[in-house]
Amino acid sequence: MNARLIWTRLGFGCIAALFLGISPQAFGQVMSVRSELHHDVSPAVRDLPVAVFGQEVEHEAEPARMVPLPRGLKRPEDPDPVLQKGFGQAAKKLEPGALSIPPRASSFTPQFNLGFDGIGQGVFGFTVSVAPPDTNGAVGLTQYVQWVNLSFAVFDKATGNLITGPIAGNSLWQGFGGECQTTNRGDPVVSYDKLANRWVFSQFAFEVDSNGNPSSSFTQCVAVSTTSDATGTFNRYSYAYSQLNDYPKLGVWPDAYYFTFNMFSGSSFLGANTCAFDRNAMLNGQSATQICFASFQKATLLPSDLDGTTPPPAGSPNYMLNFGSNSLDLFKFHVDFVTPSNSTLNGPTSIPVAAFTPLCSANGGRTCVPQSGTSTQLDALGDRLMYRLAYRNFGSHESLVVNHSVAIGSGGGIRWYEIQNPNGTPNVVQQSTFAPDSNFRWMGSVAMDRSGDIAVGYSVSSSSMFPAIAYAGRTASDPLSTLEPEVTVINGGGSQTNGLTRWGDYSAMQVDPVDDCTFWYTTEYLKSTGSFNWNTRIAKFKFPNCVNIPAIMAVISELLLD
Secondary structure (H helix, E strand, C coil): CCHHHHHHHHHHHHHHHHHHCCCHHHHCCCEEEEECCEEEECCCHHHCCCCCCCCCCCEECCCCCCCCCCCCCCCCCCCCCCEECCCCCCCCCCCCCCECCCCCCHHHCCEEEEEEECCCCCCCCCCCCEECCCEEEEECCCEEEEEECCEEEEEECCCCCEEEEEEEHHHHHCCCCHHHHHCCCCCCEEEEECCCCEEEEEEEEEEECCCCCEEEEEEEEEEEECCCCCCCCEEEEEEEECCEEEEEEEEEECCEEEEEEEEEECCEEEEEEEEEECHHHHHCCCCCEEEEEEECCCCCCEEEEECCCCCCCCCCCEEEEEEECCEEEEEEEECCCCCHHHCEEEEEEEEECCCCCECCHHHCCCEEEEECCEEEEEECCCCCCEEEEEEEECCCCEEEEEEEEEEECCEEEEEEEEEECCCCCCEEEEEEEECCCCCEEEEEEEEECCCCCEEEEEEEEECCEEEEEEEEEECCCCCCCCCCCCEEEECCCCCECCCCCCCCCCCEEEECCCCCCCEEEEEEEECCCECCCEEEEEEEEECCCCCCHHHHHHHHHHHHHC
């Protein structure tokens, strides 16, 4: 059956569900099965032209399309019941309900060991023409790939030196045809498939009307590298949708590449869409099916993304989360490409969490983050969980970690969670809001290393400071629901002005697949006050206590054999 016809029928199914009163879970079982529009193999990335974008007119990227907030959320004036404010010093006065934090041994603080600029104004001859930067990146065996808005670059992860780029995102689809080649819209995600040692690149594509609004040919462009070298060739794919597939997010899983979207018709939010792409076929450059489910009552689901090389137990579904009213909603997506009718999307399972207020929700979920020296406030994107939903299988248990931005009095903080036993009775083993002072912290990303240590990176700003980049972390032996003192990656040199309020839509915390201990984080900052002059930073750090035992044993074995 024609792919667009299937989506049309699914659209009628949405309307019918609305009028017939079908439950969200029942509607979640309405499924579509579609083949790709086209697939082929790309030229080598190392041979693609460098993009500087100096010829483009400065303009704002795709607007932040807000999604509805659930009802019954905590009022901003009510205290946060899991607020961590301070680190246990006697002089610190904690707010009611805040956690009392004992002193830390500084030797356990994650050690910053490399930082370098990524794509941004004046770096590698690059000129910013689009704002804000949706900053994303991933780490492989020897390379780090960063993709920001409309261009990506490949770095040597040992030195931070540029290998190739920046390259326009749609250049990867050179000679492919269709919107993937002819348009360059961004909203990129780059990930590293640790089980296959392959890169996965993705961005959306569409045509626009005379006013610059998305109008037709809504497409997701996905490319999977043919080797572990990001400068080599890629298996390229494109997939069609009937409406705008906004805010795409990717989770790597053994049986599929799982994508989630917020679907929009114009400015009207239609609900979430979740799709599984045939990973095995894409790794082999074969025709690849996608199997999708829709849910008109849910928004901004995040797919679980595998960290480490221990896969989930055989047959495990991909776990997906969004937040509800003082809860997390868990979905389980099981896909069967051999017999698609066996595929299921089950949920939601409501997981109660401490009450919270999304950051900037008092202002419609938009601007409220202050900066030094300007009245221009920044967007928080507090209406959703922030990328990634990081998964790890420790053998004895499975863990998911995720974060979002919440209001804390007159400031803002990072609310983070660890959920265990997602395929049974989910258990929130720890949760906390990190706000050690009155500054605003937002746009976070969180991950967990092989030892169970957690790191969360984010932006920091206030009316008396320029936006900066920082991270905080905890070891597995620290008291539950606490983070150690904050580490500043880089202080900003200016504020974003001239009414430009957007501050990206996500950042990226990843774990190095080689030692499974080193964290890599990337997000944006400004070197000087202005607009359309953003820069990005890439930083790596690790906890001293994290040790890759298998790698050490392998070295010892080699020495003994010699």
